[in-house]
């Protein structure tokens with residue numbers, strides 16, 4: 001196992017008027033390559049902040065974020081764009097699909113940006129949506145839209161899949177399906193998967209569980225025998 005992600009003394013402050021809010025307060029952890037990690041915490045704990053910092057969507061106030069031996073916190077805008085394009089697949093809670101593009105077009109969207117040959121149909125097939133390729137987001141169920149958003153993130157073969165409450169808006173059956181899909185990405189393709197959620201049930205499926213509260217790490221536990229998504233008690 002080798003470390004692919006390291007947070008070192010990471011701080012993130014938001015200013016509102018003369019009040020300073022510490023959304024990340026001296027956060028330290030490491031994640032191994034191919035690991036399936038669940039970051040657990042209540043609403044407002046700093047989960048989205050952490051994921052956005054890791055994904056290069058936001059910048060630290062101080063501290064270091066090291067990914068693949070590169071210092072993300074020191075990247076300029078061009079380097080950040082390249083980092084996001086090459087390394088990061090983002091899965092958002094509310095899908096963020098483009099409404100006037102079909103499922104297939106949404107998945108193949110990255111073709112022009114990343115220099116990877118994306119076979120959108122085969123990726124849609126892998127999430128069970130081959131027959132829905134030409135439907136628009138509004139013509140798909142919530143679970144199907146989430147699977148399109150996963151297909152879009154997976155299609156560019158990122159080093160890391162970063163998922164913000166990926167099962168938050170789904171029924172339990174679809175949630176299990178999505179979780180299995182993410183687990184198989186980690187197990188079979190060595191993709192590093194980081195899920196942030198308030199749902200403690202997901203933690204049972206993780207290789208590592210990082211608990212955060214008020215912007216601080218509460219505990220880091222390595223799970224010796226993670227459950228399969230299908231075996232979780234939803």
Ligand SMILES: Nc1ncnc2c1ncn2[C@@H]1O[C@H](COP(=O)(O)OP(=O)(O)O)[C@@H](O)[C@H]1O
Pocket residue numbers: 014015016021022023041042043044045046047048049050
């Ligand atoms: N852009 C922002 N400006 C000011 N405060 C923010 C901003 N984003 C997040 N926060 C605050 O930082 C804290 C952590 O937020 P967030 O990371 O979204 O938590 P979570 O995703 O765990 O619910 C919250 O108190 C939130 O209000």
Ligand SMILES: [Mg+2]
Pocket residue numbers: 047048049164
């Ligand atoms: Mg959040």
